[in-house]
Amino acid sequence: SSKIRNVEVQSSDGVAVLEDCIGFSLTRTISKVEEKLKKGVLPDCPDDDIIPRVGDEMGAEAQIRLLKAKLRVTQEDLANVVFECRKKDDENQNLETRLKDTEEENTRLQRTISLQQSQTEKYKILSQEANKKTEGLQQEITALEKVLQ
Numbered sequence: 001s002s003k004i005r006n007v008e009v010q011s012s013d014g015v016a017v018l019e020d021c022i023g024f025s026l027t028r029t030i031s032k033v034e035e036k037l038k039k040g041v042l043p044d045c046p047d048d049d050i051i052p053r054v055g056d057e058m059g060a061e062a063q064i065r066l067l068k069a070k071l072r073v074t075q076e077d078l079a080n081v082v083f084e085c086r087k088k089d090d091e092n093q094n095l096e097t098r099l100k101d102t103e104e105e106n107t108r109l110q111r112t113i114s115l116q117q118s119q120t121e122k123y124k125i126l127s128q129e130a131n132k133k134t135e136g137l138q139q140e141i142t143a144l145e146k147v148l149q
Contacts, residue, residue, distance in 0.1 A: 033064075033067065037063060
């Protein structure tokens with residue numbers, strides 16, 4: 001995804017051109033195809049569907065316009081995919097940040113729970129000691145009441 005982030009889409013003669021694409025130059029490729037078409041040397045790809053069968057009857061200029069139009073559509077699709085990848089990458093970064101924050105909050109809450117549990121145990125022990133003391137005092141009161149009577 002870091003490769004995709006560095007790809008920049010530019011426009012050249014109304015055609016979207018991707019730059020910084022591992023040494024691939026669309027302008028150079030188009031020039032080579034145009035030169036071959038002008039020389040009458042067509043690529044040897046009988047099952048290639050880039051130019052439909054009627055393309056054989058088209059002139060070189062019409063074929064170039066058709067190829068440029070298809071190239072433009074493909075580049076726009078690529079630009080959309082790059083945009084969507086960037087958007088998903090940003091969304092992933094946001095979710096990773098939220099996950100990290102949630103994990104930190106969870107750790108903090110676990111510490112708070114542990115502290116509260118230890119305080120609860122401490123207060124249970126104090127309560128039991130107070131109850132024993134109360135029982136002892138209650139027995140002492142009962143004994144003193146008997147002595148008074």
